[in-house]
Amino acid sequence: MELTGAEIAIRCLKEEGVEHIFGYPGGAVLDIYDAIFRQEKVRHILVRHEQAAAHAADGYARATGKVGVCLVTSGPGVTNAVTGIATAYMDSIPMVILSGQVSVAAIGQDAFQEVDTVGITRPCVKHNILVKDVRDLAPAIKKAFHIASTGRPGPVLVDIPKDVSQKKTEFNYPAKVQLRSYHPASKGEPEMLRQVIQVIMNARRPMIYAGGGVVLSNASDELTRFARLLNFPVTNTLMGLGAYPATDSQFVGMPGMHGTFEANMAMQNCDVLIGIGARFDDRVIGNPAHFFEATRKIIHIDIDPTSISKRVPVDLPVVGNVKDVLKQLLGLLEASREKPEAVALGEWWKQIELWRSRDCLRFDRHSEVIKPQLVVDTLYHVTAGKAIVTSDVGQHQMWAAQFYKFDRPRRWINSGGLGTMGVGLPYAMGVQTAFPDETVACVTGEASIQMCIQELSTCKQYHLPIKIVNLNNRYMGMVRQWQEFFYGNRYAESYIDALPDFVRLAESYGHVGMRIDKPSDVEGALKEAFKLKDRLVFMDFITDQTENVYPMVPSGKGMSEMILV
Amino acid sequence: MNMRHIFSLLMENESGALSRVAGLFSARGYNIESLSVAPTEDPTLSRMTIVTAGSADVIEQILKQLDKLIEVVKVVNLTEGGHIERELMLVKVSTAEGNTEDIARLVSIFRGHVIDVSDETYTIELTGDVAKLDAFLDALDHNLIVETVRTGASGIGRGNRILNP
Numbered sequence: 001m002e003l004t005g006a007e008i009a010i011r012c013l014k015e016e017g018v019e020h021i022f023g024y025p026g027g028a029v030l031d032i033y034d035a036i037f038r039q040e041k042v043r044h045i046l047v048r049h050e051q052a053a054a055h056a057a058d059g060y061a062r063a064t065g066k067v068g069v070c071l072v073t074s075g076p077g078v079t080n081a082v083t084g085i086a087t088a089y090m091d092s093i094p095m096v097i098l099s100g101q102v103s104v105a106a107i108g109q110d111a112f113q114e115v116d117t118v119g120i121t122r123p124c125v126k127h128n129i130l131v132k133d134v135r136d137l138a139p140a141i142k143k144a145f146h147i148a149s150t151g152r153p154g155p156v157l158v159d160i161p162k163d164v165s166q167k168k169t170e171f172n173y174p175a176k177v178q179l180r181s182y183h184p185a186s187k188g189e190p191e192m193l194r195q196v197i198q199v200i201m202n203a204r205r206p207m208i209y210a211g212g213g214v215v216l217s218n219a220s221d222e223l224t225r226f227a228r229l230l231n232f233p234v235t236n237t238l239m240g241l242g243a244y245p246a247t248d249s250q251f252v253g254m255p256g257m258h259g260t261f262e263a264n265m266a267m268q269n270c271d272v273l274i275g276i277g278a279r280f281d282d283r284v285i286g287n288p289a290h291f292f293e294a295t296r297k298i299i300h301i302d303i304d305p306t307s308i309s310k311r312v313p314v315d316l317p318v319v320g321n322v323k324d325v326l327k328q329l330l331g332l333l334e335a336s337r338e339k340p341e342a343v344a345l346g347e348w349w350k351q352i353e354l355w356r357s358r359d360c361l362r363f364d365r366h367s368e369v370i371k372p373q374l375v376v377d378t379l380y381h382v383t384a385g386k387a388i389v390t391s392d393v394g395q396h397q398m399w400a401a402q403f404y405k406f407d408r409p410r411r412w413i414n415s416g417g418l419g420t421m422g423v424g425l426p427y428a429m430g431v432q433t434a435f436p437d438e439t440v441a442c443v444t445g446e447a448s449i450q451m452c453i454q455e456l457s458t459c460k461q462y463h464l465p466i467k468i469v470n471l472n473n474r475y476m477g478m479v480r481q482w483q484e485f486f487y488g489n490r491y492a493e494s495y496i497d498a499l500p501d502f503v504r505l506a507e508s509y510g511h512v513g514m515r516i517d518k519p520s521d522v523e524g525a526l527k528e529a530f531k532l533k534d535r536l537v538f539m540d541f542i543t544d545q546t547e548n549v550y551p552m553v554p555s556g557k558g559m560s561e562m563i564l565v
Numbered sequence: 566m567n568m569r570h571i572f573s574l575l576m577e578n579e580s581g582a583l584s585r586v587a588g589l590f591s592a593r594g595y596n597i598e599s600l601s602v603a604p605t606e607d608p609t610l611s612r613m614t615i616v617t618a619g620s621a622d623v624i625e626q627i628l629k630q631l632d633k634l635i636e637v638v639k640v641v642n643l644t645e646g647g648h649i650e651r652e653l654m655l656v657k658v659s660t661a662e663g664n665t666e667d668i669a670r671l672v673s674i675f676r677g678h679v680i681d682v683s684d685e686t687y688t689i690e691l692t693g694d695v696a697k698l699d700a701f702l703d704a705l706d707h708n709l710i711v712e713t714v715r716t717g718a719s720g721i722g723r724g725n726r727i728l729n730p
């Protein structure tokens with residue numbers, strides 16, 4: 001039977017097992033919306049701004065591991081979504097974006113709501129495809145899902161002109177895609193892995209540095225077995241939190257600009273650094289020249305060859321899927337009769353415990369004003385560590401990363417690479433849509449939350465009982481902190497004036513609002529809020545205005561050159 | 566140290582593939598000395614030659630980044646082995662001063678051809694490697710040059726160094 005392009009697009013989503021898509025209608029996608037209307041399998045979540053559609057699909061993907069899908073119209077629909085696409089791209093999130101386009105004959109004519117979508121998105125997608133013939137549509141969508149979800153994942157955009165969505169053709173969903181130009185790596189090269197084992201066995205001060213790649217390849221179990229077998233210390237990057245259980249004694253916290261003292265000192269002073277699905281980001285290693293003042297052997301396991309030896313030269317590069325490579329290494333370790341240098345390792349652990357005893361995350365627990373750290377710490381206890389936590393970008397994000405201990409992957413959802421303010425609420429929508437029965441908390445700031453605040457309306461429509469934890473310091477705190485440290489206390493435009501009454505704002509959208517301004521009320525308020533299982537609760541915590549995030553590696557400094565409390 | 570390198574690529578002959586390559590170079594701040602591209606005997610494939618310069622690290626990154634582009638089927642760094650490189654140049658020179666004999670002699674020394682003649686100009690065709698074309702331009706009186714067009718280098722491996730899909 002012949003189907004229209006619009007019907008084909010939706011049938012393809014069904015074939016891919018897509019249950020939810022996030023989107024916003026417009027002229028160029030009206031036929032696709034009509035096709036959505038006439039079926040029941042694929043559920044559409046109507047957001048209030050296309051940026052949120054992309055973020056929600058991205059959050060959905062981060063929490064489930066499946067490909068997130070969003071649908072936007074041509075022109076402003078796409079340009080609104082670009083921030084969300086770029087955010088997903090920077091963190092290698094599998095996502096498919098379907099965008100409407102003006103009819104093929106109108107392309108290039110400056111038609112109403114025409115933009116060069118393929119051109120605008122090219123630098124922030126893994127791939128994109130303009131479909132000019134309805135017969136190419138199903139193969140293009142198949143290809144998009146394949147490319148988005150394999151290798152180093154990423155967003156793929158399929159641009160569908162209006163007439164393509166209207167024309168008819170026979171529907172055949174290809175069972176497989178064969179791309180002669182695309183062969184993502186899986187297993188690591190055996191000879192290199194034997195060398196890796198040798199170096200590991202001779203390490204005296206080893207360190208495992210695991211990033212988002214471990215989460216993306218679902219390799220947490222393998223990582224945990226690997227680290228436990230060796231008794232090596234583990235640090236998880238901001239993107240890798242939860243890949244190794246945070247409450248385990250081998251976990252030394254997050255590394256980098258706001259990493260723990262012990263993680264940064266261990267990264268700087270180790271003699272063998274095992275990077276796994278991490279990319280030696282500038283926010284992690286700080287000044288590369290300083291990083292290289294110390295000599296160490298670097299092993300780097302990553303699926304993307306371009307990530308290897310990009311920022312730091314690597315001694316032992318292993319190109320492969322982290323999960324497959326860790327399995328191979330586990331096999332070799334289990335077969336080997338050798339053990340790592342026990343005495344040296346014991347000394348190393350003593351040194352790490354000494355660094356740990358510096359208690360770099362301590363804060364004033366008896367303060368008269370609410371300390372933001374106290375809120376996150378209490379949130380952790382009230383939710384028994386079981387919530388899925390999304391965050392925005394700023395100080396609150398760092399406190400959430402430092403104080404909520406993630407024992408499992410895909411429970412910490414944040415924008416690491418692009419650092420996009422505004423993601424927190426749409427991420428929570430994506431997560432809650434995927435997991436209606438899970439506890440979802442969004443830790444945000446009064447500046448970030450206002451970047452996608454309109455989504456409170458979406459949450460009402462779809463009964464998403466998200467718990468918003470607003471750490472309201474009346475400042476763009478992270479900006480203010482830099483201005484305090486590096487710009488002589490000149491707080492240029494970092495004060496958030498004329499804030500709304502968040503309680504009444506939440507209420508006006510039909511939600512529950514709470515304002516908490518005393519430390520003694522923090523726990524009670526959180527407990528009360530989380531008891532309201534079927535309601536969205538906006539908790540506005542009036543926190544210490546001038547609290548800073550510590551430790552801090554100032555930009556341009558080395559990892560061990562931290563500002564400490 | 567920045568060294569000159571020649572990359573040879575096979576890629577899908579699809580609209581947009583070229584801008585993906587060009588976009589990669591500009592987005593990552595790599596320089597392009599020249600770029601030439603055309604379809605091959607297999608119409609689904611294009612062959613591209615890119616001349617660039619960079620440190621060893623940058624050159625390695627360029628190779629890996631090119632390889633990562635979905636439409637790039639194969640890429641090699643020709644400079645790493647035996648290879649041949651040729652460029653075509655068209656030069657229009659002024660003959661208004663009656664210097665046709667000097668020009669004809671120079672063209673023949675460089676094994677070029679005069680391929681068009683007008684009252685006041687000769688148009689010369691010359692192929693060779695980049696250095697030869699540069700040398701020819703240097704040998705010409707610069708005041709005589711009216712126009713030059715160069716294709717950028719095309720490269721191919723020697724002998725059984727073959728780039729197959």
Ligand SMILES: Cc1ncc(C[n+]2csc(CCOP(=O)(O)OP(=O)(O)O)c2C)c(N)n1
Pocket residue numbers: 392393394395396397419420421422444445446447448449471473475476477478479
């Ligand atoms: C879209 C966007 N614009 C600007 C920035 C730069 N920026 C980083 S943190 C921050 C302030 C965030 O303020 P708030 O949400 O109140 O969080 P706080 O730091 O106070 O916890 C700004 C402006 C950004 N990350 N994203």
Ligand SMILES: [Mg+2]
Pocket residue numbers: 394445446447471472473474475476477
């Ligand atoms: Mg703030």
